[in-house]
Amino acid sequence: MSNFARQDEQALLIVNGLGHTYGGLQALKAVSFELFPGEVLAVVGESGSGKSTLLKILSSALTPTSGEIHYRSERFGKINIHQLAETRRRELARTEWGFVTQNADDGLRLGVSAGANISERLMALGVNHFGHLRDQANSWMEKVELPSARIDDLPRNFSGGMKQRLQIARNLVTHPRLVLLDEPTSGLDVSVQARLLDLLRQLVSRLDIAVVLVTHDLGVARLLAQRTIVMHRGQVVESGLTDQVLDDPQHAYTQLLVSSVLV
Numbered sequence: 238m239s240n241f242a243r244q245d246e247q248a249l250l251i252v253n254g255l256g257h258t259y260g261g262l263q264a265l266k267a268v269s270f271e272l273f274p275g276e277v278l279a280v281v282g283e284s285g286s287g288k289s290t291l292l293k294i295l296s297s298a299l300t301p302t303s304g305e306i307h308y309r310s311e312r313f314g315k316i317n318i319h320q321l322a323e324t325r326r327r328e329l330a331r332t333e334w335g336f337v338t339q340n341a342d343d344g345l346r347l348g349v350s351a352g353a354n355i356s357e358r359l360m361a362l363g364v365n366h367f368g369h370l371r372d373q374a375n376s377w378m379e380k381v382e383l384p385s386a387r388i389d390d391l392p393r394n395f396s397g398g399m400k401q402r403l404q405i406a407r408n409l410v411t412h413p414r415l416v417l418l419d420e421p422t423s424g425l426d427v428s429v430q431a432r433l434l435d436l437l438r439q440l441v442s443r444l445d446i447a448v449v450l451v452t453h454d455l456g457v458a459r460l461l462a463q464r465t466i467v468m469h470r471g472q473v474v475e476s477g478l479t480d481q482v483l484d485d486p487q488h489a490y491t492q493l494l495v496s497s498v499l500v
Contacts, residue, residue: 246274248271248272248273250271252269252271252305253306254304254305255267255306256301257303264290266470267304268471272447272449276464277448277450278462278464279452280292280450280468281453281455281458281467281494283453283494287468288451289451290471292419295449296336305317306318308329310329313325328361332358335413336408340424341397341401347393350390351395352374352378352389354407355374355378356373357407358408359373359411361411374410375388377406377410378403378406381403381436382432398433401422405433409440412446415446416449418448422452434457438461455494455495464478464479465482474488474490475491
């Protein structure tokens with residue numbers, strides 16, 4: 238059980254023995270962990286460590302070769318994600334889950350307005366009053382530090398940092414229980430990264446969202462995550478409280494990873 242777990246609380250997400258093979262290459266080997274409500278778990282490692290494969294499986298974009306993922310849904314109870322009917326999986330993806338992609342263009346509809354991007358997930362919950370949808374879109378534009386005057390602008394006219402903030406608003410407007418973050422600050426200027434990370438930290442804490450954060454940046458993991466797992470060649474080689482893992486790494490690979498950042 239995670240040290241983050243509150244007394245008598247059940248895990249929101251249980252990952253048990255995940256494995257995946259591409260042809261003859263084993264990309265994931267027996268990956269297991271639990272995630273509790275309100276907890277941020279960082280998954281760190283170099284390129285090729287298995288982080289991306291794990292995230293694809295968690296988001297249902299990829300079916301694991303072995304292992305299971307159980308999720309405790311408000312709508313459907315405890316479910317095995319990959320045994321869930323496609324219609325229900327899509328419903329969860331629009332309501333209880335969020336997925337902030339590394340490239341914001343992949344997570345937005347570039348041909349519709351910023352306000353429409355935010356409103357779509359509310360409409361999936363049955364909200365159809367135009368005034369309420371616009372009010373919520375305006376509110377979330379402000380929460381993610383976007384000028385509400387640009388609510389009718391197309392995202393393709395936004396900067397990279399603005400697109401990423403819009404993608405965050407699009408995902409969090411329904412107050413999801415679980416959010417996947419894929420390298421959310423990658424490719425952004427240092428000053429933009431700092432503002433975005435501060436915004437994410439505030440929103441995740443305020444909304445009590447459980448997060449799986451995939452990142453190669455140990456500084457991002459330290460800032461956002463209570464717990465961290467370190468992946469190497471498809472396996473979890475170390476896990477624990479983030480400060481403990483990064484300040485006193487036990488596995489040789491984690492020590493190398495940390496020292497390469499410090500050098």
